Amino acid sequence: MVPISAYLILAAVLFGIGTVGVLISRNVIVMFMSIELMLNAANMVLIAFSRALSIADGHVIVFLVLTVAAAEAAVGLGLIIMIYRNRATINIDRFSLLKW
Amino acid sequence: MAEYLFLVPLLPLIGFLINGLLIGRLPRSVVSAVACGSVGLSLIVAIMLFFDLKALPADARLIEQTLFTWISADILHVNLAFMLDPLSAIMILVVTGVGFLIHVYSVGYMAHDKCFGRYFAYLNLFTFSMLVLVLADNFLLMFVGWEGVGLCSYLLIGFWYEKQSASDAGKKAFIVNRIGDFGFLIGMFIIFWHVGSLDFATVSQNAPMVFAAGGTVITVACLCLFVGATGKSAQIPLYVWLPDAMEGPTPVSALIHAATMVTAGVYMIARTNVLYMMAPDALMVVAIVGAATALFAATIGLAQNDIKRVLAYSTVSQLGYMFLACGVAAFSAGIFHLMTHAFFKALLFLGAGSVIHAMSDKQDMREMGGLKKHLPITFMTMLIATLAISGIPGFSGFFSKDEILWKSFSSSHGHVALWVLGFITAGLTAFYMFRLIYLTFYGEERMDAETKKHIHESPRTMTVPLMILAVLSVIGGLVGMPHIFGATNYFEEWLHPVMAGPPQEAATHALASAGANTSMEWILMFASVALVLMAIYLAWYLYRKNTAAAGSLADKLSGARTTLANKYYVDEFYGAVVIRPLIVFSLFLWKIVDVIIIDGFLNGLASLWHDISNALRHAQSGRVRSYATMFVFGVILVVAYFVLGSN
Numbered sequence: 001m002v003p004i005s006a007y008l009i010l011a012a013v014l015f016g017i018g019t020v021g022v023l024i025s026r027n028v029i030v031m032f033m034s035i036e037l038m039l040n041a042a043n044m045v046l047i048a049f050s051r052a053l054s055i056a057d058g059h060v061i062v063f064l065v066l067t068v069a070a071a072e073a074a075v076g077l078g079l080i081i082m083i084y085r086n087r088a089t090i091n092i093d094r095f096s097l098l099k100w
Numbered sequence: 101m102a103e104y105l106f107l108v109p110l111l112p113l114i115g116f117l118i119n120g121l122l123i124g125r126l127p128r129s130v131v132s133a134v135a136c137g138s139v140g141l142s143l144i145v146a147i148m149l150f151f152d153l154k155a156l157p158a159d160a161r162l163i164e165q166t167l168f169t170w171i172s173a174d175i176l177h178v179n180l181a182f183m184l185d186p187l188s189a190i191m192i193l194v195v196t197g198v199g200f201l202i203h204v205y206s207v208g209y210m211a212h213d214k215c216f217g218r219y220f221a222y223l224n225l226f227t228f229s230m231l232v233l234v235l236a237d238n239f240l241l242m243f244v245g246w247e248g249v250g251l252c253s254y255l256l257i258g259f260w261y262e263k264q265s266a267s268d269a270g271k272k273a274f275i276v277n278r279i280g281d282f283g284f285l286i287g288m289f290i291i292f293w294h295v296g297s298l299d300f301a302t303v304s305q306n307a308p309m310v311f312a313a314g315g316t317v318i319t320v321a322c323l324c325l326f327v328g329a330t331g332k333s334a335q336i337p338l339y340v341w342l343p344d345a346m347e348g349p350t351p352v353s354a355l356i357h358a359a360t361m362v363t364a365g366v367y368m369i370a371r372t373n374v375l376y377m378m379a380p381d382a383l384m385v386v387a388i389v390g391a392a393t394a395l396f397a398a399t400i401g402l403a404q405n406d407i408k409r410v411l412a413y414s415t416v417s418q419l420g421y422m423f424l425a426c427g428v429a430a431f432s433a434g435i436f437h438l439m440t441h442a443f444f445k446a447l448l449f450l451g452a453g454s455v456i457h458a459m460s461d462k463q464d465m466r467e468m469g470g471l472k473k474h475l476p477i478t479f480m481t482m483l484i485a486t487l488a489i490s491g492i493p494g495f496s497g498f499f500s501k502d503e504i505l506w507k508s509f510s511s512s513h514g515h516v517a518l519w520v521l522g523f524i525t526a527g528l529t530a531f532y533m534f535r536l537i538y539l540t541f542y543g544e545e546r547m548d549a550e551t552k553k554h555i556h557e558s559p560r561t562m563t564v565p566l567m568i569l570a571v572l573s574v575i576g577g578l579v580g581m582p583h584i585f586g587a588t589n590y591f592e593e594w595l596h597p598v599m600a601g602p603p604q605e606a607a608t609h610a611l612a613s614a615g616a617n618t619s620m621e622w623i624l625m626f627a628s629v630a631l632v633l634m635a636i637y638l639a640w641y642l643y644r645k646n647t648a649a650a651g652s653l654a655d656k657l658s659g660a661r662t663t664l665a666n667k668y669y670v671d672e673f674y675g676a677v678v679i680r681p682l683i684v685f686s687l688f689l690w691k692i693v694d695v696i697i698i699d700g701f702l703n704g705l706a707s708l709w710h711d712i713s714n715a716l717r718h719a720q721s722g723r724v725r726s727y728a729t730m731f732v733f734g735v736i737l738v739v740a741y742f743v744l745g746s747n
Binding site: 019022023024026092093095096097098099 | 720721722723724725728729732
């Protein structure tokens with residue numbers, strides 16, 4: 001049996017990669033993918049605890065999160081397409097209209 | 101008839117509303133008909149009420165009319181109520197009678213003025229306010245009238261507001277009067293605080309129970325009221341506004357600044373005589389201020405060249421006589437002089453107005469002379485008024501002035517020094533009044549040719565009021581003949597029920613040493629008549645017979661003359677002591693306190709936040725990744741705090 005700590009470490013690593021990806025990437029699509037990675041790291045923790053403690057609640061929550069994530073991905077990609085159509089770029093550093 | 105008392109003040113108010121609301125939309129004939137008609141009707145009602153009052157038994161002569169409750173708050177209960185007693189009956193007769201004549205006169209005098217409607221609206225509003233003042237049955241309503249006449253005085257002095265000096269004079273009158281009014285208010289507060297009522301009747305009734313006779317409280321209250329009187333009635337130290345008030349149209353000077361409004365202070369003291377009788381110290385102050393003002397103003401009158409200013413100082417001086425009378429507890433003598441003065445001083449001013457009218461608005465007596473043959477009616481009437489004010493026996497002024505002088509000598513509150521001041525003033529009065537007559541009506545004609553061409557006697561609407569007033573100036577004194585003539589002093593008897601203690605006291609006083617006093621009274625009377633005749637002779641000698649002597653005398657006394665011509669530099673003194681420091685202090689408040697401290701504090705606070713925001717706004721870089729980095733570090737810090745902190 002795989003110990004729960006292994007799942008947690010994997011989740012932490014995935015979350016860390018996602019975070020770094022969001023912070024260092026200039027491409028909005030890469031940032032978006034990194035955010036998905038962080039989301040799934042969180043899902044993994046829920047599943048791991050659900051299984052280890054034999055409680056079904058975690059599974060239920062993960063299904064819910066996946067559904068919402070699908071919708072969120074659609075909205076997010078739609079936004080990115082609109083941004084690209086307007087500005088012909090998806091480099092996040094070019095979108096600084098709200099600076100001082 | 102008593103239920104129509106409210107009509108007396110109401111009619112002029114209606115006149116004011118009609119003329120005031122329809123300024124510039126009514127023809128002049130309608131304006132004058134409304135203005136004169138309303139005051140004339142008011143006069144008729146006043147006369148009928150007077151006879152009603154006279155029909156009542158002497159000690160029940162009181163007509164009261166309460167219109168409605170004006171203020172009712174806790175113990176403060178004030179009615180809008182009018183009271184007609186012998187004192188206010190005389191006042192409404194003087195106000196409506198003299199006021200009516202002056203309204204009629206104004207129709208002629210103001211005929212060419214472009215603001216005809218506005219003038220008569222103000223004049224009617226004044227008459228209304230003055231009638232409220234004298235008919236009020238409580239201090240507060242009296243104060244309403246008191247302020248109302250002050251307002252009208254301001255409006256009418258500054259009537260020709262395009263002239264800088266006129267609008268300045270209006271402001272001066274208003275501000276100086278406000279200083280006095282403050283004293284009146286304080287006096288009213290003290291009385292209300294102790295008595296708990298503002299009704300004249302209640303206050304007079306309860307005062308002996310509430311106040312200790314001669315005590316501090318009553319003395320302070322009376323002095324505060326007297327401060328109000330000095331403002332309104334132009335006594336030292338607040339007389340300075342009255343001479344400047346001559347900037348207004350001449351009929352206004354006659355009505356407001358000679359015959360009626362300025363006597364409000366005398367009326368108020370007579371009205372509250374019960375209080376003053378309980379405060380002998382306050383009475384003494386009143387007498388001293390009155391006598392000093394009488395002499396002081398008379399000396400200034402000697403050296404003025406503007407015909408209206410001579411009359412203005414003469415008014416201040418005569419008001420001083422009235423206060424002298426009140427101060428020696430001879431209230432009825434004061435009111436008597438108030439009445440006769442209203443007749444002859446209104447006549448003098450209206451006569452002066454007629455002269456100014458003829459002289460194409462010139463007022464300097466040095467440019468007049470020889471007007472006697474051009475203006476015969478004006479000359480005759482003014483001469484009568486001058487004889488009256490000088491106190492020539494037989495004319496009204498003689499009886500009232502002589503009574504004041506005698507009372508200031510003989511009354512238990514009197515003093516020989518007060519008599520001496522009044523006595524000298526009588527001589528000075530005769531001198532400057534005859535100086536005015538000789539300079540204006542006699543001698544060579546000193547005006548320029550252009551003015552001379554236009555000299556004409558005034559129209560009928562102006563001369564008829566002059567003649568009526570001249571008749572009143574002659575016979576007005578007969579109602580108050582002194583006892584030693586063997587006649588009854590109807591005037592004193594009439595006022596007897598209103599005046600608290602003094603008449604009986606004086607009567608017993610007189611009875612005790614009747615013989616000695618009678619001969620003394622004769623002696624004093626002859627002395628003052630002799631002095632007056634000498635003064636007239638001197639004026640005749642200097643300004644008629646031997647004008648060169650007048651010139652050389654003026655040179656010899658040039659120092660005194662300059663001082664007098666400059667009114668003892670009182671205006672300059674007030675300017676340096678009161679006005680200048682106030683201006684400096686106001687500048688300090690403006691430039692230092694307001695601009696630097698208050699504005700500086702608020703602007704400093706605003707720029708502080710501006711600077712802080714300016715420093716912080718650079719954090720808003722607009723770069724999403726740097727926001728995200730800060731967010732992550734924030735999360736790490738919070739998590740670290742909870743994880744590590746919980747151990």
